[in-house]
Amino acid sequence: MLGLTDPWVAAAYLGCLLMTVVCLIYGLVRRNTARDEVTAIDRDWAMEERKIED
Amino acid sequence: MGEQAVLGWADIIVIVLYLIAIAYLGWLGYRGTRSAADFLVGGRSSHPIIMAVSYGATFISTAAIVGFGGVAGLFGMSLLWLTFLNITVGILIAFTTLGEPTRRMGHRLDAHTFAEFLGHRYQSRGLQIFAGVLIFLFMPLYSAAVMTGGSVFAATQFGIPFEVALLIFAIITAAYVVPGGLKAVMYTDTLQGFVMVTAMLFLLWFTYSSLGGIGAAHQTLSEMADMVPASLQAIGHQGWTAMPTFGWGAQSYHLWWTIITAIILGVGIGVLAQPQLAVRFMTVRSRRELDRAVPIGAVFILLMVGTPFVVGSLSNAWFIDNGPLLHGQVSEVINADKERALVTLMRENDAGAWVYIFNEAEQPVEVPLQISATKQVTDSYGLNFELVSGRSSIITYVRGQADQIIPTFIASALPHWFGVIFFLALLAAAMSTMSSQFHTIGTAAGRDLYEQIAKKAHGSEPSLIVMRLAVVAGLLIAVLISYTVREGYVVARFTAIFFGLCAASFLPAYIAGLFWRRVTRAAALTSMAVGFGVSAFWLLFIKSQEAGAIGLVKLITGGKTSLLADYPNWPSVDPIVIALPLSLLTLIVVTFFTRAPDAEHLHRCFDSPSA
Numbered sequence: 001m002l003g004l005t006d007p008w009v010a011a012a013y014l015g016c017l018l019m020t021v022v023c024l025i026y027g028l029v030r031r032n033t034a035r036d037e038v039t040a041i042d043r044d045w046a047m048e049e050r051k052i053e054d
Numbered sequence: 055m056g057e058q059a060v061l062g063w064a065d066i067i068v069i070v071l072y073l074i075a076i077a078y079l080g081w082l083g084y085r086g087t088r089s090a091a092d093f094l095v096g097g098r099s100s101h102p103i104i105m106a107v108s109y110g111a112t113f114i115s116t117a118a119i120v121g122f123g124g125v126a127g128l129f130g131m132s133l134l135w136l137t138f139l140n141i142t143v144g145i146l147i148a149f150t151t152l153g154e155p156t157r158r159m160g161h162r163l164d165a166h167t168f169a170e171f172l173g174h175r176y177q178s179r180g181l182q183i184f185a186g187v188l189i190f191l192f193m194p195l196y197s198a199a200v201m202t203g204g205s206v207f208a209a210t211q212f213g214i215p216f217e218v219a220l221l222i223f224a225i226i227t228a229a230y231v232v233p234g235g236l237k238a239v240m241y242t243d244t245l246q247g248f249v250m251v252t253a254m255l256f257l258l259w260f261t262y263s264s265l266g267g268i269g270a271a272h273q274t275l276s277e278m279a280d281m282v283p284a285s286l287q288a289i290g291h292q293g294w295t296a297m298p299t300f301g302w303g304a305q306s307y308h309l310w311w312t313i314i315t316a317i318i319l320g321v322g323i324g325v326l327a328q329p330q331l332a333v334r335f336m337t338v339r340s341r342r343e344l345d346r347a348v349p350i351g352a353v354f355i356l357l358m359v360g361t362p363f364v365v366g367s368l369s370n371a372w373f374i375d376n377g378p379l380l381h382g383q384v385s386e387v388i389n390a391d392k393e394r395a396l397v398t399l400m401r402e403n404d405a406g407a408w409v410y411i412f413n414e415a416e417q418p419v420e421v422p423l424q425i426s427a428t429k430q431v432t433d434s435y436g437l438n439f440e441l442v443s444g445r446s447s448i449i450t451y452v453r454g455q456a457d458q459i460i461p462t463f464i465a466s467a468l469p470h471w472f473g474v475i476f477f478l479a480l481l482a483a484a485m486s487t488m489s490s491q492f493h494t495i496g497t498a499a500g501r502d503l504y505e506q507i508a509k510k511a512h513g514s515e516p517s518l519i520v521m522r523l524a525v526v527a528g529l530l531i532a533v534l535i536s537y538t539v540r541e542g543y544v545v546a547r548f549t550a551i552f553f554g555l556c557a558a559s560f561l562p563a564y565i566a567g568l569f570w571r572r573v574t575r576a577a578a579l580t581s582m583a584v585g586f587g588v589s590a591f592w593l594l595f596i597k598s599q600e601a602g603a604i605g606l607v608k609l610i611t612g613g614k615t616s617l618l619a620d621y622p623n624w625p626s627v628d629p630i631v632i633a634l635p636l637s638l639l640t641l642i643v644v645t646f647f648t649r650a651p652d653a654e655h656l657h658r659c660f661d662s663p664s665a
Contacts, residue, residue, distance in 0.1 A: 003272025004131070006296040012134035016360050019141040020352045026146070027349030034341035042339070045161040049337065052166050052497065052512075 065474040072478050075245060102346035107247035108486070109334055109347065110354040113144065113325070114250070115487035116203030116480050117196070120460050121545025123362025125317060127448055127459030128286070128543065130294035131275075131367045132313055137360045139322025145351040148326055153335045153344040155568040159659055160336035167494070168329035169502040171336075172560070175567040176575040177655060179506050184582060186502025188559055189329050190495055192552055194528045197491045198535035199548035201227070202457065204484040205536065206545075210461035211473045217537070223484075224533045230485055231492040231525055246482030251354065253472075253479035254361040260468060261365045265372060274371040280388050281374065281422045281447050283454070284396075294367045308626045316550050316628035323630065324553025327560040329498075330490040358483075362460060369463035370447040374424050376467065377445040381408070384442055385420060397423040397442055407434040408441060421450045456543035492525045499524030539603070550628070551593065551600065558585035558633035562641040570645075571656050577644035585637030589629040598625035 004010040126133040156171075165171035169189060173182025201223055208219040265271035272295060279293025290299035290309040298309035325331065338344055382397040399411040399419045408431050410418045423444040431441045452458035464473050500521030504510065510517055535548075562585070563578040593600045594607065595617045601607040602615030611617065618624035 003269045003274075003276055004295045005276045006292075008297045009131045009134065009295050012138055013131065015138045016134055016141060016356055019138060019146065020356045023141065023146055023352030024349040026150070027346055030345040030348075032342070034345055036340040036342040038339055039161075041161050045164060045166075045336070048164060048512075049166055052501070 062470065064471050068471060068474050069478065072249070102343060103350050104244045105338065105343055106347035106350035107251075107354055108243035109331070110351055110358065111243045111247040111250065111483065111486040112334065112490045113328075113331060113487070114355070114358040114483055115200045116207065116484045117199040117487075117545050117549045118359055119362045119480060119483060120203035120207055120457060121199060121543065121549060122317070122321075122359070123366040124456035124459040125543050125546045126363040126366035127369050127463075128454070128456040129291065129298070129309065129313055130296065131363065132297045133317065133363045133367075134360065135314075136318045136322050137356065137363055139318060140325065140355050140359050141352050143322055144325040145348060145355055148331075149344050149348050149351065152326065152332070152565070152568065153338065154341045156332055156335040157338055157341075157344075159568060160333075162658060165336070166333070167497045167501055168332050168560070169498060171332070172563060172567065172578070173502070173506075175659060176563070176578045177651070178575050178579065181563075181575070181579055181582070182502050183506050184579070185329075185560065186498040186506070188555070188586060189498040190503065190524065190528070192555055193329075193491055193495050193498070194531040195535060195548045196552040197488055197495075197528065197532035198539075199545045199552075200484050200487055200491070201532055202536045202540065202548075203545045204480055206457045207461040207464075207477060207480055210458060210465050211477055216540070220533065220536055224529065226481070227485070227488055227492075228526075228529055231489055231529070243486045246479075246486050247354065249475070249482050250479045251357055253476050254357045256472065257365055257464075257468070257476070258357075258361045260472075261368050261372065264467065265368060265375075271368055271371060274375075275368060277392075278370060278374060278447065280392075280394060281370075281424070283422065283447075283449055285454075286449075294370055302623055305622050307623055311623050311626040312628075315626075315631045316554070317546065320550040320554040320557070320628050320630045323561070323634070324550075324557040327556040327564055328553065329556065329560075330494040332564065333494070334490075365463070366459055369459060369467070370449070372463065372467055373448040373451060374445050377448070377451060379426070379443045380421070380423060380446060380450070381441055381443045382411075382421075382423070383439060384425075388422060393425040393444075395423055395425060395442070396420055397425075397444070400441065403434070405434075407432060407436075408439075409434050421446050457540075457545050492528060495528040496521040496525045541603075547599070554628055554630040554633075555586065555589050557630055558589045558637050560585070561634065562638040566641055566645075571660065572650055573641065573645050574648040574651060576648040577641045580644050581637045581641035584640045585633050588633035588636050592629035592632060596625060597627070597629060601625075 001007075001010045002013065004013060122133065122136070159165075159175065160171055163171065163174035165174050167186075169182045169185035172185050173179060201220065205216055205219040205223045208214065208223065209216045212219075262268050262271050265274060276293065276295045279296065282291045282293060286309070288305065289312075290306050292299060298313060299306055300310045301307040335344070338347075380397070380399060381401065382399040384395045385398050386396040388394040388396060397420065399421060400408045401411055403409050413419050423442065423446050425442045425444040427443045428440055429443075430438055432438055448459055448463060452462050464476055468476075500517045501512065504520040505512060505517050508516075559582050562581050563573075566573040567578065594604060595601055595610075598615035598619065607614065607616060611619070616625035
C-alpha cells in the first residue's frame with residue numbers, strides 16, 4: 001500500500017493520519033461542550049504564577 | 055560534504071525579516087499580555103491555535119527534527135510508530151485525560167512546578183526535593199540533545215566547525231534564557247511554530263515531488279532494501295520501509311528491541327511525565343481550551359514529527375539517484391540486474407593513480423553502490439582494473455552518523471535559501487524548547503530545592519539568585535555534554551534517556567495522584583525511588599550502549615559493556631520496559647500496606663470548588 005511493502009509500516013503511516021483525523025473530529029465535536037469559566041482559585045494561581053515568571 | 059557558501063544577500067534578507075518579526079512580536083508581548091498566566095489573570099482566553107502551537111513548540115525541538123529524523127534515515131519508517139504515539143498519547147490522551155485533572159488539582163494545591171505538584175499532592179517536602187533533584191540533574195541531558203541537534207545543522211549548512219556552531223548556539227541560548235527570558239512569550243512561540251510548520255510543509259512537498267510522488271517515492275525506497283549496510287542488516291534492518299526482524303535471543307533482533315523499547319516506547323510514553331509539559335496544563339484556562347487545542351496539536355505534531363521521519367527515510371532514495379558520485383572496485387555483486395554491488399571505495403591521488411580509501415581502523419571502506427558507470431584505470435602499481443562509479447544511500451555519505459542525515463540532505467538537495475529558513479525554524483524550535491527546559495531547571499533549583507531545603511518563602515531574593523545560577527550551571531553542563539559526546543545518534547539517545555527516566559520515576563505517582571484517592575505518600579516515594587533506581591542501574595550496568603560509554607560496567611566485568619553481554623537482546627532493552635512496570639507495581643503494593651491519606655487533604659485535592 002502506497003509503495004510500503006511491510007503492512008506494519010503501512011499501518012503506522014496510515015495510523016498517524018487516522019489519529020490526526022480522530023483528533024480533528026474530537027475537537028470539532030467538543031469545541032463548545034465543556035464549560036469555560038475562570039474561578040477565583042484559577043485567578044489566584046495565575047497571579048502567583050506571574051510573580052514566579054517575573 | 056554538503057558545505058555551502060556561507061551567506062548570500064537573499065539569505066541575509068530572510069534572516070533580517072525574521073528577526074524583525076520576532077522583535078516586533080516580542081515588543082508587542084512585553085507591552086501587554088504576554089504569557090499564559092497573563093491571559094488567565096486578565097480573564098481572557100488565548101486562542102486555541104496559540105495555546106496548541108506554543109505547547110507543540112515546547113515539545114518539538116531540534117532533537118525531534120534532526121535527532122529522530124536522522125534515526126529514521128538510519129533505521130527507516132518503522133519510527134512512524136513514534137509519531138503515532140506522539141499524536142495518540144502525547145496529544146489525545148494527554149489533553150483529554152490528564153490535562154483537566156492536572157489543571158484543577160494544580161490550581162487547588164497552588165502548585166507551580168511539577169515537583170511542587172507531586173510534593174503538595176502527597177504532602178511531602180522530601181518528595182518535592184527528590185523530584186527537583188532528578189529534574190535539575192537530568193534535564194541538562196535533554197538540553198544537550200537540543201543543542202547538539204541545532205549545532206550539527208548549523209555546522210553542515212554554513213560549513214563551519216561543529217565547535218564554533220556550538221559556541222554560537224550557546225551564546226544565543228544564554229542571551230535568551232539567562233537575563234530573564236525564561237518567560238514563554240506565547241506570541242513569539244506561536245510565530246516560531248508557524249515558521250516550523252511552513253518549513254516542514256515545503257520540505258515534505260519537495261521531497262515527495264523530487265522522487266516522483268508519494269507512491270513512487272515509497273516504492274523506490276522499498277526496492278532499496280538490499281542497499282542497507284551489512285552492519286545494520288546483521289542487527290535486523292530489513293529495509294527503510296520495513297520493520298526490523300522481531301525475535302528474542304539473537305544478535306539479529308537487536309534493532310527491533312532498540313527501536314521499539316528505547317525510541318518508540320521510551321519517548322512515546324515518556325512524554326506524559328515530562329515536567330515542563332505537565333506544568334503547561336496548569337496555565338490553561340479551562341477544559342474547553344484543552345479540547346479545542348487537540349486538533350491543532352495533532353496536526354502540528356503530525357507535521358513536525360512525521361515529516362522528519364518520512365524525509366529522513368526518503369533521503370536514502372534521493373541520494374541513490376542524486377548523491378555525489380563515488381568510485382571503487384567491486385568486491386561482491388549484490389544484484390546484477392539492478393547493477394548493485396558492494397564496492398571498495400577508491401580515490402584518485404595527485405599522481406593520477408587510484409588508491410583505496412581507509413577508515414579510522416585503517417581498513418578499506420566497503421559500501422553498497424548503485425553503479426552508473428564503469429571504466430578501465432590504473433592503480434598505484436600501474437596495473438589496469440575496472441573502476442566503477444555510482445551512488446549510495448545517505449548513510450554512506452554521513453559515515454553512519456545519524457545526526458548528520460537531515461542537515462546533509464537539506465544542504466545537498468534543497469535550495470540554499472530554504473536551508474536558511476529551515477535553520478531559522480530549527481533555531482525557533484530549539485529556543486522555545488530550551489526556554490522551557492531552563493525555566494524548569496531554574497524553578498527546580500530555586501523553588502523545589504533551595505526554598506524547601508532552606509525553608510525560605512516563595513520568591514525571596516536569594517531564591518531568585520539560586521534560580522539564575524542554576525540556569526547558568528545547567529547551560530554550562532549542557533554545552534559540556536554536547537561538546538564531549540557526539541558519537542552515534544546521541545541526540546535521540548539523550549532525549550530517550552531523559553524521557554525514559556521521567557516516565558519510570560514520575561508517571562505512576564503522577565497519574566495515581568490525579569485519579570486514585572487511596573494512593574499514599576510512602577507508595578509514591580518508594581515508586582519514584584524504584585523507578586529511578588532501576589533505570590539508573592539498567593543504564594549503568596545492562597544497556598550496553600550507555601553502560602559502555604559510562605564505563606563503570608567495564609571495570610567490574612573486565613571490559614564487557616553489559617552485565618548481560620552474553621545474553622543477546624538484554625543489552626538493547628531500554629530501562630523503561632523494566633523500570634516502569636516495577637515502579638507501578640511498587641506503588642500499588644505499598645499503597646495497600648500503608649495508611650490511607652486523611653480525608654481533609656483529599657477533599658482539598660479533589661473536591662474543593664474550582665473550575
